[in-house]
Amino acid sequence: MTGAAVPSQPADSTPRSKEGLRPVTDTRLDKSQPVLEVTDLEVSFPSEAGEVRAVRGVSYAVRPGEVLGIVGESGSGKSVSSMAVLGLLPDSAEVSGSVKLAGRELLGLSDNELSKIRGKDIGMVFQDPLSALTPVYSVGAQIVEALQIHQEMTKEQARTRAIELLDVVGIPDPRRRVDNFPHEFSGGMRQRAMIAMAIANDPKVIIADEPTTALDVTIQAQVLEVLKKAQDVTGAAIVMITHDLGVIAGFADRVQVMYAGKPVESGSVDEVYYHPRMPYTIGLLGSIPRLDNTERRALTPIEGTPPSMVELPKGCPFAARCPIAIDRCREVEPVLSVKEGNTHPTACHRSHELAGALDPATIYPVPEIPAAVELTSVPREQREKVLELDNLTKHFPLTQGAVIKRKVGVVKAVDGITLDIREGETLGLVGESGCGKTTTLLEILDLPSGQAGTVTVFGKDVRGLGRADRKALRRDMQIVFQDPMAALDARMPIGDILAEPLKTHNWDKDRIAARVPELLEMVGLNPDHADRYPQEFSGGQRQRISIARALALEPKLVILDEPVSALDVSIQAGVLNLLDELKVKLGLSYLFVAHDLSVVRHIADRIAVMYLGRIVELGDSASIFDAPSHPYTQALLSAVPLPDPRRERERTRILLTGDLPSPANVPSGCRFRNRCPKFLTLSEGEQQRCHDEDPANSRLAADHVAACHFATALEVI
Amino acid sequence: MSANQPAPSNTSAAGGEAVAALATATAGAPQPPAAVRKRTSRGKLTARRFARNKLALVGLGILALLFLAAYVGPSFTKYDYKFHDYMAFNAPPGGDHWWGTNQGGQDLFALTMRGLQKSLVIGLLVGGISTLVAGFVGAFAGYYGRWVDKGLTWFVDLLLVLPSFLIIAVLSPIFRNASWLIFVVLLAAFSWMITARVVRSMTLTLKDREFVKAAKYMGVPGPVIIFRHILPNMASLLIIDTVIQVGAAVIGESGLSFFGFGVQAPDVSLGTIIADNTTNAPTFQWLFYFPATCLVLIGVAVAFIGDGLRDAFDPNSSGAKSKGRRRKALAERNEAHRKATVAGGSRDVLGTS
């Protein structure tokens, strides 16, 4: 990986089955036998509330060299089914059906027999690389262990092989790194090490369970590349489990969509993405904000929440949320089969109509978002500034020493940020983890009085403010947090939660009593539910409560810290629509912090891209997405996968090398130069300039600046 | 049937999540539609879970009986604990003296009941006071951080390395002629530190939780946040801890009294009764067994109750289940939040490292 452009996916290199997922060997198109064959897999757990039927009949088959994507939201049973394949579920789980590896039945094998298969014939990559490696052993030792379990090898041989493997997965300086402990690796490197471990014994199948979910997009792109490489090296089949329709689009050959423990649609990626025939899939595809979507329109959310796996209703589990459900759907659960006029199997009674009379594009009602009022028609320059940061800086001392602490360095978490937000607009602040987004937010929210730079809120410099003024400021500036579970105190009814800001700012009882139902109504919740506790609401509803609380005091500026990233896509769309609507209705300004560029594109008017404590590119949404000019922005945008298989195959991905440097060790000159793909194409003199000179913002358009000496626009989406 | 209702649980994880959490860590959560959920108050639910735990009920039963015996029992016997029956020295159990008499002819039943009263009252008081102190100190240290935290943590560490037993013993002359309440205060003063550490570390976690941050950015003052959000959110810990502290205090009290550094004559506690009869115990074994059994029963009952409470409060615990599937249910009980039910120093490390 040199930072040069690499084609992300060879088009149609692998055979695809048109047959769907009946585990009958498809002899017409493919002679090779499926290596992993799962038939009618069912898993249930006992629980306090009753039996949880987590998986209710999953069947699939993968052939060598093939990638099967399993997509589903949380609770759909996708991970449980893969654990069942490996026999790694707790003893209390009841598993039935059949799992065959190269013709050999795995269900019912003893733990000893399965141990010989796990790690050898089936490799596994887990989601969270931090907790998936044992903290007390070195990375090398853990790979060596994987090798020595299954192969006759001396310690030296195994170690040499471990170093080779680390090299294969792209760990720089593997000879030294092999002795590092997991905590000394970055997230991306840990996931690479996991992949090295998974391919150590040339497995026939690799099961990857959300392998990139915990990673940033640029790292995700790297890891997917490594996974692809690992497949090339081993010739293994890959079962890729994810919630991200974008990741699958470019990576998988075939895809299976799961809902409520069951596959509801499966087929080749093209079939499923371009001709979805199950309303759930259609809804899912319609509810994701897309990076390549230039027009700003409302997303189509899927109303409601997935059913409880304990008391599944009769009929189709999706019927309650389905816009085209008919009586039959509530009576009989449809089976997964190829319906008339369809090319691939679906579990829907009306699939045949979707191929004909019903237009899949219009089955979901598109919500109305009120058109922007006069505010946006006022030119930006004439609107009032609600927040202004001027050269905001936050450095932490890095100390070391036993008895007496001495300063050994400076962590430049935020290193000079300048931006402003005007009335009625949304600024999207994007950047990967560790870039200083959170510190920036805290600096704004804590109303600090130290360090360099100024924070001006509603025209007041927060530094000189007294206690009362600060409190007044807090009224006008509110925050919505990421995790709707954690943001509401589980010990308070939501009525009290909504009343808390009002009480704090001395509203009288009657006004509070009137305001609470009003707020609930505003965010689309039933005002009668004010005496319920947060845990009685779903994630999306809880996020609505958070929003209602933030709006209780009628603020002018709302800071949204990753407000939808903890939600499933089908829920996320509704919350994004709500935010859009409220902004227009109430004339709010948003500071929207997110790592998901697609979401930001959907909601923001202006974008600020942050890298290592600095804003490297800032401008209106159109300029940033259509003409990104900083090489980092370009790489970031190009790393975002699109839920569009054909375009994904054609796209050229800019891969960045390495990880984000530590903010304690910021490179001289341009802070991006050591990872910059453009840097490599420059002449020596130009490179020297990047090396020596910290680039200032160069203005590219009326509202578009980039901090690069050689900024030029490049279309990457 | 009550057991089959999806139940709102007491932390951020909803009932549905708890179910899925059992499935696998990554499986995520099927969220039951809020509308169909039947509302049950948290208190009731906890009580129901607790009631399904047999051992906990046994513990509660034992404790209730002990209380009853301690306060009502003496009125059924004609002997006062101070009365010396010169007709019966070291009389075996039976007859008028149900549990026999000691060397001085005192009725062992009357004595033990009196000792039981003292032990129980001291235990309850110490448990309550020390948990209260621990809650305050731990929460303030954790919430305010910086020098408040440094100072308080250091003070806690100092108290922990101080040989508390030695100090109380050395100070015993002070309360020899004063009220036993001073003894209670001393015991409490040396038994809150470990809880305070746990509270502090939990506060540190809670402080980073978004609902606390939300309150802070709303402009809610610190002490209000502590009492409105932080302490209520560890109510379960504090309740469980009070129970455990009661057990620890009873044991500590009896130990000090055993050496004569605790409850002073003419008053008695279970510790003094056992101590007074140590030399005679090998020959007149009832002198040991009756008071010792009472003492152990308090400890065991309290441990059972604490264990049951922990399970009842823990949303992921599915141990409190209806019959029938008990075995299975027990097998998968999630004990993630379970800390060892140990009176002494076992729970602290979570706070320290």
Added chain:
Amino acid sequence: MLRKLANYLILVTLAASLSYFIAGLSLHPQANYEGRNPPLAKSTISKTLDDVNMNPDTPIVSRFATWANGVVHGDLGKSIDGSPVNDEVGRRIGVSTRLLLLATLIGSVGGVALGTIGAIKQYKFFDRFTTLASFFILAMPVFVLGLFLKLLTMKFLGAGTIHFTGETDAEFAGRWDFAALGNRAEHMLLPGLTLILLQVALYSRYQRSTMLDVLGSDFLRTARAKGLKRRAALVKHGLRTAILPVVPLLVFNIVLLFIGATFTEKTFGWHGMGELLINSITRNDVNTTSAVALFTAGLVLIAGLLSDLLYAALDPRVRVR
């Protein structure tokens, strides 16, 4: 590391000094001489107390200065009857140390083993039994446990079958030859068992809960996904990680254990530091009491250092690179 050591030293020094002040202010050495028949002259008492640096008329700070100066030079002062505390402590320190060392070693290892098995076999018979047993043991004050074991052996084996009073029988006192070792072992049996049971119960509860936390961890799942068998994964990856949070327990446990030892020594007639503590307090012997406080402070210091070293050896995350 150095920082921690310094911190421990300060804490421990402070704890010992505080103990001296409290003992000095609270105990009344003069009570030993007052009320005698014939009454002693006030000046005589004063003189005697001056000799042992326990005169309440001397300001406590200057008494402390004298005492602390002695301690720094290795002299623990004089006991109330005028004999050097050093001698007394020298005789007794080994007795307690042997008892404590044995209980700590066997107790912690045994507790960790039982706790681990208990967690793995959660809710099976073994787990239920050990859990219940540890509840009972922890509900018993040490003296009850000790007396109980004593009565039990006397009842089932008859009195005198096992000799448990004192560290040895009289004829073996002070001897370390083979026969004496056997006798020592016999005497060690019950007091040792008392403390070991207590330690095992404590450590097993704790280890069980940390092990249960680890059982659901992702890395254990990874280890199994690699092809490690259940048992191997549990021991190599599970136990190794679950033991980490138990290590710091050593420090606070040592104080608890010493108190336990005090009861055992008293119950079984061992002449150790614990017994010395009780005797010195009843005799209002400030210097001896303080010496015992110093001893516990030393225990904490050593346990603290050991547990930190052990922790660093086990956990690469805290190792200084």
